[in-house]
Amino acid sequence: MATSFRLAAPGVTTPVVALRALVVLLPCAALALALPEVPHWFVLVVVPVTAVMWARAPDHGVGIIPLVLVAGWWAAHGVVDWRVLVVAVLLLGAHVAATLLSYGPPTLAVDPHLVRVWVVRALLAVVPVPVAWLAVRGLDPRQAPAWLWLATAALTGVLLLVTTRLTRSESAR
Amino acid sequence: MTSWRPTPSLVRSCLLALGGVTGGVVLGQEVLVVLAAPFAVLAAMGLLSRPRTSPHVSASLDHVRLHEGQGTTSRLLVDDLTGVEHVSRATARATHVVTRPVHGAAGSLVEDGLPVVHSSPRRWGRRVVGAERVALTSPWAGWRWGPHDLPERGFNVLPQTAPYDTRAEVPQPDGLVGRHRSRRIGSGTEFEGIRPFATGDRLKRINWPVSLRTGDLHVVTTRAEQDASVWIVVDGLSDIGASGGIDGAASTLDLTVRAASALAEHHVRTGDRVGLLVVAADATRVPLGSGSRHLHRLQGTLARIRTETRSVAPDRLDLGAGAGSVVYVLSPMFFTPLVTATVSLQRSGGTVVVIDTIGDTMADTMADQPGDRLALPSLAARMQRIERDDRVRRLAELGTPVVPWRGPGTLDTVLRQLARRGRVPKVRA
Numbered sequence: 001m002a003t004s005f006r007l008a009a010p011g012v013t014t015p016v017v018a019l020r021a022l023v024v025l026l027p028c029a030a031l032a033l034a035l036p037e038v039p040h041w042f043v044l045v046v047v048p049v050t051a052v053m054w055a056r057a058p059d060h061g062v063g064i065i066p067l068v069l070v071a072g073w074w075a076a077h078g079v080v081d082w083r084v085l086v087v088a089v090l091l092l093g094a095h096v097a098a099t100l101l102s103y104g105p106p107t108l109a110v111d112p113h114l115v116r117v118w119v120v121r122a123l124l125a126v127v128p129v130p131v132a133w134l135a136v137r138g139l140d141p142r143q144a145p146a147w148l149w150l151a152t153a154a155l156t157g158v159l160l161l162v163t164t165r166l167t168r169s170e171s172a173r
Numbered sequence: 174m175t176s177w178r179p180t181p182s183l184v185r186s187c188l189l190a191l192g193g194v195t196g197g198v199v200l201g202q203e204v205l206v207v208l209a210a211p212f213a214v215l216a217a218m219g220l221l222s223r224p225r226t227s228p229h230v231s232a233s234l235d236h237v238r239l240h241e242g243q244g245t246t247s248r249l250l251v252d253d254l255t256g257v258e259h260v261s262r263a264t265a266r267a268t269h270v271v272t273r274p275v276h277g278a279a280g281s282l283v284e285d286g287l288p289v290v291h292s293s294p295r296r297w298g299r300r301v302v303g304a305e306r307v308a309l310t311s312p313w314a315g316w317r318w319g320p321h322d323l324p325e326r327g328f329n330v331l332p333q334t335a336p337y338d339t340r341a342e343v344p345q346p347d348g349l350v351g352r353h354r355s356r357r358i359g360s361g362t363e364f365e366g367i368r369p370f371a372t373g374d375r376l377k378r379i380n381w382p383v384s385l386r387t388g389d390l391h392v393v394t395t396r397a398e399q400d401a402s403v404w405i406v407v408d409g410l411s412d413i414g415a416s417g418g419i420d421g422a423a424s425t426l427d428l429t430v431r432a433a434s435a436l437a438e439h440h441v442r443t444g445d446r447v448g449l450l451v452v453a454a455d456a457t458r459v460p461l462g463s464g465s466r467h468l469h470r471l472q473g474t475l476a477r478i479r480t481e482t483r484s485v486a487p488d489r490l491d492l493g494a495g496a497g498s499v500v501y502v503l504s505p506m507f508f509t510p511l512v513t514a515t516v517s518l519q520r521s522g523g524t525v526v527v528i529d530t531i532g533d534t535m536a537d538t539m540a541d542q543p544g545d546r547l548a549l550p551s552l553a554a555r556m557q558r559i560e561r562d563d564r565v566r567r568l569a570e571l572g573t574p575v576v577p578w579r580g581p582g583t584l585d586t587v588l589r590q591l592a593r594r595g596r597v598p599k600v601r602a
Contacts, residue, residue: 068192095182103259103261111282128211128213159191
């Protein structure tokens with residue numbers, strides 16, 4: 001477990017390097033699922049670059065960029081086939097890998113027990129994905145009553161406010 | 174003041190979840206809802222697991238009195254772990270201190286116990302450990318307390334108790350009781366000889382077999398047993414060579430301090446009274462004493478030795494001791510005034526033994542530049558070595574024995590010679 005990786009900084013263990021590789025590769029793989037369709041060059045360049053930056057600093061805000069770009073590209077193309085399920089899992093995998101890396105400094109060894117805990121949590125988080133996918137594929141939004149959209153928009157706004165209030169630190173209050 | 178703050182992971186989850194739902198509702202992009210669904214779960218669980226406590230974190234060391242090479246464990250103390258799932262800590266690197274984990278970063282789930290960091294000082298002297306940052310994380314990595322800085326703690330690391338023993342007698346034991354054989358006859362247990370009975374002899378000392386065989390009463394004579402007063406003079410004026418701690422090369426001061434510690438321990442265990450004089454910028458003198466408490470005092474004084482460039486060797490060594498003491502001068506003998514002071518001490522009647530603690534330091538220094546013998550550092554090192562060797566040779570010519578420190582048995586030969594010299598009848602003018 002404590003074996004040092006030659007290409008990494010002193011003290012960085014092989015599991016940490018593997019997690020960093022996942023942070024880089026999973027968003028790229030989510031984009032590669034679109035082949036043979038090739039995404040726009042901007043997406044092709046920015047996703048790997050920001051993923052590398054995210055892998056270097058898992059706590060940095062740059063981590064949201066590759067996730068948003070990949071999700072936005074798939075949304076913009078309106079693909080609702082099986083690949084969306086895989087993309088959701090890949091993006092979640094990158095997020096969980098970055099979360100595991102953010103528990104301490106780069107020299108902190110990866111705790112296998114913590115990894116097991118997060119694998120279980122990731123599986124739990126994946127549960128609503130097929131439900132939402134089936135709902136998107138099976139339900140026709142044109143048949144929904146108008147108040148449903150208003151209620152959904154209101155609920156989203158409330159969630160936004162609640163989240164903003166909850167995530168404010170005590171010192172900022 | 175440290176408080177619970179949302180982690181970047183939680184912020185990312187919240188943004189993706191809300192962005193996905195908003196995009197799905199407002200823009201009609203249903204795929205975003207599917208992609209944001211797992212992040213909505215993570216965001217919700219992270220938000221709900223917010224701790225409400227204000228923990229107080231501190232750290233403690235299992236031991237604060239260590240010899241070099243020994244180890245201790247730093248343990249975290251957290252008064253309230255409610256709502257805490259994971260604890261991580263990262264200790265700062267300290268000179269001549271190794272840690273396990275090697276780079277000082279440790280973390281574990283609370284249910285597995287708080288993470289500990291093992292530290293081991295590798296060199297005697299003042300060492301600092303414990304400067305570290307601690308972070309607490311809530312379940313689902315939603316909230317983080319810290320990183321909180323914990324202050325460092327310093328303590329004196331005592332020199333390694335190098336194995337040392339000698340079977341030679343101290344030349345001039347002068348105390349009342351002890352384990353050294355006195356030059357005088359007395360009521361000890363050490364056999365000295367058998368002689369005819371004289372008036373005043375105790376009846377229990379009559380040797381009946383010899384008396385029966387010779388027809389005259391004979392008694393067994395024994396030697397008294399005394400302790401000795403031993404002074405250890407330590408040269409703390411300079412430290413030549415790089416110290417690699419107990420795992421690496423030893424500098425001259427390393428050898429000096431470890432040898433002094435070994436000698437002090439040996440003599441205190443033997444029952445002798447031991448004093449210490451540190452020749453340094455801030456000279457320290459520990460008067461004669463005995464017992465384990467006194468040994469701790471001696472080792473503590475040795476651990477506090479500092480070398481400074483403004484150090485000046487004294488003209489004379491003021492031990493405040495009588496002529497009967499044995500004085501060990503531990504020095505690489507780089508300073509002429511110290512050599513002069515040693516000779517003065519010898520001439521004042523003391524039994525002085527110089528223990529050369531240069532070791533392989535100079536040889537290593539010269540071996541570092543094998544190709545360039547005319548380079549300035551190499552030349553300077555060789556000139557210093559030649560001058561030092563000349564000083565040591567002249568010291569030996571003046572009658573002061575000089576022995577290199579070799580650990581066990583270093584002083585056997587020279588102490589026996591000094592003991593024999595002490596028994597030779599002297600003619601005083």
